[in-house]
Amino acid sequence: MTTLALHGSSIEIAPGALATLGARVAELHPGKRVAVIADQTVAQHYGAKALASIVASGLTFGSTVGGTVAPGVFTFPAGEQHKTRETWAKLTDQLIAAGHRRDSVFIALGGGVTGDLVGFVAATYLRGVPFVQLPTSLTAMIDAAIGGKTGVDTVAGKNLVGAFHQPSLVLIDPRLLRTLPPQHLRQGLAEAIKHGVITDASYFAWIAASLSDILDGDIDDATAMRLVQRSVEIKVGVVAQDERESAIRKILNFGHTIGHAIEHVTGYGVPHGDAVAIGMVVEATLAERLGIASAGLADTIATVCDAAGLPVRLPDGISPAEIVVATRSDKKTRGGVVEYALPSQLGVMAAADTDYGVAVPEPAVLQTLQDL
Numbered sequence: 001m002t003t004l005a006l007h008g009s010s011i012e013i014a015p016g017a018l019a020t021l022g023a024r025v026a027e028l029h030p031g032k033r034v035a036v037i038a039d040q041t042v043a044q045h046y047g048a049k050a051l052a053s054i055v056a057s058g059l060t061f062g063s064t065v066g067g068t069v070a071p072g073v074f075t076f077p078a079g080e081q082h083k084t085r086e087t088w089a090k091l092t093d094q095l096i097a098a099g100h101r102r103d104s105v106f107i108a109l110g111g112g113v114t115g116d117l118v119g120f121v122a123a124t125y126l127r128g129v130p131f132v133q134l135p136t137s138l139t140a141m142i143d144a145a146i147g148g149k150t151g152v153d154t155v156a157g158k159n160l161v162g163a164f165h166q167p168s169l170v171l172i173d174p175r176l177l178r179t180l181p182p183q184h185l186r187q188g189l190a191e192a193i194k195h196g197v198i199t200d201a202s203y204f205a206w207i208a209a210s211l212s213d214i215l216d217g218d219i220d221d222a223t224a225m226r227l228v229q230r231s232v233e234i235k236v237g238v239v240a241q242d243e244r245e246s247a248i249r250k251i252l253n254f255g256h257t258i259g260h261a262i263e264h265v266t267g268y269g270v271p272h273g274d275a276v277a278i279g280m281v282v283e284a285t286l287a288e289r290l291g292i293a294s295a296g297l298a299d300t301i302a303t304v305c306d307a308a309g310l311p312v313r314l315p316d317g318i319s320p321a322e323i324v325v326a327t328r329s330d331k332k333t334r335g336g337v338v339e340y341a342l343p344s345q346l347g348v349m350a351a352a353d354t355d356y357g358v359a360v361p362e363p364a365v366l367q368t369l370q371d372l
């Protein structure tokens with residue numbers, strides 16, 4: 001087992017950790033009432049195991065005037081389209097009806113959608129109750145569950161309504177990756193590859209060498225543990241230095257300025273990890289052309305992303321000019337010019353002296369996109 005700490009959260013990683021959920025929650029929140037919240041898919045896979053562990057720990061599930069509430073999982077339909085204020089409203093109504101009060105702790109059992117949604121429910125429920133993350137997708141284990149960002153989407157865009165709310169515990173069981181469909185595993189892998197590029201060349205090389213073990217549909221404990229643990233260490237290491245995204249946390253944005261623009265112009269038709277993979281290749285090429293990165297870096301990243309089954313070229317029908325326009329809505333600008341987080345070599349990010357932001361003129365971005 002590996003344990004890390006971040007802004008009051010304990011982050012614990014161990015194969016088989018799901019079975020210890022009840023015991024850990026009972027230790028951290030003795031006597032509290034528990035609500036387990038999951039999407040319907042994850043509830044089918046892991047709901048019963050989570051409940052059994054909580055029952056065994058002696059914790060209870062809520063109470064109404066009619067008596068105690070039987071063990072159960074609060075569920076909502078799986079998918080990003082349900083990460084909304086409407087689902088937030090339904091869940092909060094159900095939790096109130098089940099008698100949850102200030103002495104409750106909510107457990108987010110699921111992928112990033114569940115973590116973001118349940119975190120936001122917990123942040124707002126009676127002005128804030130504690131919550132625990134039990135992430136089940138690779139994206140959630142190494143990214144969404146770490147850092148305290150919670151929220152929901154609106155018709156105007158993703159994550160527009162939310163709050164910072166740190167979980168008391170992030171309990172990660174890498175064994176749960178065995179049931180995660182490969183297309184979702186790949187989405188998380190894009191972020192793991194990014195972690196290698198921004199801080200750790202040897203981790204990048206290990207991922208490249210381990211892709212077949214990771215993606216063979218039956219990932220072993222040692223491989224899953226190493227993949228998750230190193231990525232979590234990297235994200236925690238960066239976020240610990242910079243909770244609210246002013247300086248070094250920007251390096252986590254590598255691949256995301258172009259990636260977000262791709263998601264935007266396709267109306268989120270390209271999944272996030274796919275968009276980040278393309279974005280990393282575009283941005284690394286940009287870094288090479290600006291003389292910031294050594295030659296060959298973009299090719300190295302493209303080779304690994306491609307082997308992971310991630311796209312590395314803009315999808316057909318998207319014009320480079322549209323992408324450039326879409327980058328203007330990026331939050332990170334310096335004097336009206338969009339800032340990029342760019343690598344100088346594998347494992348090293350450029351521009352540490354200017355808070356890791358490189359202001360790149362639009363013609364350079366356009367030219368790079370046209371040439372790729």
Ligand SMILES: NC(=O)c1ccc[n+]([C@@H]2O[C@H](COP(=O)([O-])OP(=O)(O)OC[C@H]3O[C@@H](n4cnc5c(N)ncnc54)[C@H](O)[C@@H]3O)[C@@H](O)[C@H]2O)c1
Nearest residue numbers: 041042078111112113114136137139143144149176179180
């Ligand atoms: N808060 C943050 O800092 C942060 C960071 C990155 C991403 N996110 C958010 O995370 C979300 C994406 O996360 P995601 O990719 O996990 O999406 P998700 O939660 O929708 O999970 C993907 C799919 O996999 C299924 N699934 C999850 N775990 C499973 C398992 N172990 N076995 C079988 N099926 C499983 C889910 O039911 C779902 O259908 C986005 O909403 C994004 O905005 C947040």
Ligand SMILES: [Zn+2]
Nearest residue numbers: 191256272276
């Ligand atoms: Zn991302």
